[in-house]
Amino acid sequence: MSFTPDSRASLSRYWSTIEASAGIGQGRPGGLARLTLTDSDREMRDLFVSWCREAGLTVEIDTMGSIFGRREGTDPTLPPVMIGSHLDTQINGGRFDGIAGVLAGLEVVRSLNDAGHVTRRPLVIVDWTNEEGARFSPPMVASGVYAGRYALDWAHDLISDDGARFGDELARIGYLGEKPCGGEVDAYFELHIEQGPILDAEGREVGVVTGGYPSHGIRVRFTGETAHTGPTPMDLRHNALVAGARFLTAVDDIGWDYAVHDGKATGSRLAAWPNKPGILSDTAECVADVRHPDPITARVMAEKMRRAAQEAAARAGCTAMIEDEWVWGGDIFDAGLIGLIRGEAIRQGYNWRDIQSQAGHDAYHMAPRFPTAMIFTPCKGGITHNNNENCTPEDIAPALNMLLHAVVARADR
Structure with a gap:
């Protein structure tokens, strides 16, 4: 088996990881309450790390607790192509917000393993710590430290409503890593549910994110x-x-x-x-x-x-x-990557549109430093940060396959 223009990700395998995640840190019916650096967050992290290692990735944890799974390229001296999002949720969170993107990165790697294809540049999957900011404010803090927006000591000293210190909680759950925050990145991709009603209302299969409000x-x-x-x-x-x-x-x-x-x-x-x-x-x-x-x-x-x-x-x-x-x-995403993703939507025959993001994402911190782009998948009625947040496998499949091919095109150039 080889990687071809017609290669597709395994939707059933991907969905099995979504379902496994949905069983950890359950909140209201159908939803999640997996706040960052809690015991349920540790349980999900442990599962994600095991999946990365089973896929042959080298796992590192940085000093903000973010998890990096690296798949080596044929030229390991080149900066990696990174795929990321977050596994933590809001206190009344859904099953897809952020999670869909991290596990999409894992499925990209698994699909390439199936095809026996090694990209020229390394690939790195990342789970960013504390994207939601539901327990420690502000949100997107770990990607902010990685990109140089926030100081590490300042982030470690953040205090939650329950009186816990960020750095202490990292150590308590075993995810105070040694890898320094930061490093060179060739490109950063993030797949995410839209968290708005536009794609669903218009019957679109996928959104090409051109920027953020x-x-x-x-x-x-x-x-x-x-x-x-x-x-x-x-x-x-x-x-x-x-x-x-x-x-x-x-x-x-x-x-x-x-x-x-x-x-x-x-x-x-x-x-x-x-x-x-x-x-x-x-x-x-x-x-x-x-x-x-x-x-x-x-x-x-x-x-x-x-x-x-x-x-x-x-x-x-x-x-x-x-x-x-x-x-x-703002208009922070890379024009070349936007064009690459848009080209994949056209080539694969999906019903797509350009769209702006109205929510915050880790990609916002990455974009000023590295070429960055996002892909949106529709969610039912735009309901999000709510236990009724919902997608189907068919909703996510177009974005997942576009991500797979866009990442390979970028990493093989």
Whole structure:
């Protein structure tokens, strides 16, 4: 058997790995709650490592806990072609978000093993740690360290809601690796479910991702003062919980102001302390973001979001400090790789369209440093970050086969 233009991945074998993953860290019916660096994350990591080794890959773990499975090329001196995504999930996550992409990389390797084809450049499959940011904020932190956006020590010192330290949890589950973060990459590919309704609504088989919605996010800490809810006069209150609530409502209003042109604004987190009856909260932490297809408009929305934090604090008699800010998206993906993927869609006869990503992905951190591209597969109704997230094998097959051939074309050049 050899690798030919008509070669196809084994859909049944691929789907068996999806089903095995779906049994680890189960949450609500049909979904997953496999938060990063938890015991269920360790169990999934262990299974993935065993699959990599069975496929003949050399496995390394870096100092952020990301897992790299390397298949050597005929010229091992060349930078590798990398295929990646993540195996961690949201607290009410689905079975495909990120997982579909990591396991697609594994299936590419297995298909090449079946064909007896060794690419010129090495291939590396990667499972990035903490893409979701559901336990440790911000999201996509390990790929950010790999690409030089974040410092390793800063990432290791991140603290979760349950008081755990990122670096300590890596060590606890046995995935504090020794491989330094970073290294040269020839190209980075990421297959992902769309996480939106466009492909499904249009009956498209696959999406060629041309870029991402410019997105701006912030983490804000409001500081006030505890006091009794009964006798404390309104003009003497410094309720951080109220400041946070006002801020998040203002962010939501920003989204509605720009919704006609597909702008979006989200208040996704409010964590206050003490957050108990009978006492005003003296601290509140909020996370919010804005997104818009036009980068200038996105920046305007971001400035309004920053001002809303200060205005909310002033109205509640508190102070506001922006502790973290991030920017993602734009026209960041490589034109050559986009053309390669689009060419495969045409050659293989799939019903495709160009599409922008509206969610964050590890590819966003990789793109400024290395040629990067993404392939989207449809998901039913665009439902995601939800236990009802759903795809069929037939939904994913076109993207999987396009990934296989695009990777080989890039790695053999």
